[in-house]
Amino acid sequence: MSDTTEQPDMDRRKFLGTTAVVAGVTLAPGVVLHSIAAAEGESGPVTDEVRWGMLIDTSKCADGCSACVDACDKENGISVHAMPEGASPETWNAQRPQWIRAVKLRDRQTGKTTRLPLMCQHCEFPPCVDVCPTGASFKRADGVVLVDRHTCIGCRYCMMACPYKARSFIHENAYNQLAAVPRGKGCVESCTFCVQRLDRGEGTTACTEACKQAGHGAIVFGDLKDPESEISKQLKSYPSRQIRADLELNTGVRYSNV
């Protein structure tokens, strides 16, 4: 045991890797490469050729505006819970699911205030996925971080792990959900980048559209991997930052003018 080194034997790794590749190819026909042919009218599975991201220009986020929050609510049917009888309105409001929060920051030294919408940052290395005991919290191939409610047990570890406080737990029964956005008591949820829209090929989110319509245009949504996309061009041209970049999560949501 005295001659063990810190580094693993790289030659052995290379050999195993090559063997695995060869085995994969030779065994593949009829065994591994079983794929389900997409039926008519079906959208294909998402790939990692795309990574969805968002750039928010906080200088354009208008005080008192709630267009993005309202649009999110409408798109995802967030207010479909009834307050239980005898519940305290304070608790009820504190526990309301929120996918986007409008956050106001104030620099104490200069008094400068900044307002920005804060939602799931769709990290490349999401802490919520790391801590999930059931595998319900996951990252899709296209970079969207989601909760599989079929496996979520409502333990709320992910809520604790998220540095952005982006997730909500549903405490009460939900009725009248939207067909595209199933939601119910006992599960954790957060911004999905309007995944139902992305799967339809719209390539935009409800908040982005609402912000544009309200005349602010503070939100740009697009593919971070496509150098020709609007978001990539802007990220290349103007300074932007990730919130808590020190955590090295490589967030999909970036902010400028913070």
Added chain:
Amino acid sequence: MNYLSDEQRRQTGWIGVQKCEVVLKRALGSINRSVRVMGILAAGTLFAFASGAFADSAVTQGSRAAGLDACVAPTDDMRRNHMEYLKHQRDRTVHQGVRGSKFGLSGCVDCHAAVESARAVPINAEGQFCQKCHGFASVSIDCFQCHRRIPSQAASLTGSLPAAHQGPRMVMEVPAPEDVSGLRRLMPMAQED
């Protein structure tokens, strides 16, 4: 099955057939050939009897499905395998983003939910398409705690959300101007030296 009403017996006949088949299969594993042939004959007779029994449709009257010849797959296939189809579909949709498949749950609801006096009836309500059969088979369906129970086009039929379901707007201004302690964790740059 004396404890069943005729209606129930008719509509759930297929479950009985399924059970018979399983029992027969198990029995056939250990007995000799002649008995096995008799068993198969018996099973055939039973099956013929039972299929006659479920010739009357279990589909809810007044639903869109009642006007159609078959579901997205042949009826006997759907009866036996719908749960498998739904389960595979849900994983493909949630994890891979595959949409628009014929085996989606919203498709079941769109087609099988009844409409009574211009109001869509929740599909898991007492006596409705999903609940009726699952209730008999003692299989709890949890789909509709989260999934929409009425067709998506029926939003206009049921009107807008009741006032109790429309909460105050969810704009939260945090933190209070003089308190950036919560923010320190979130954004180090907002700290005061």
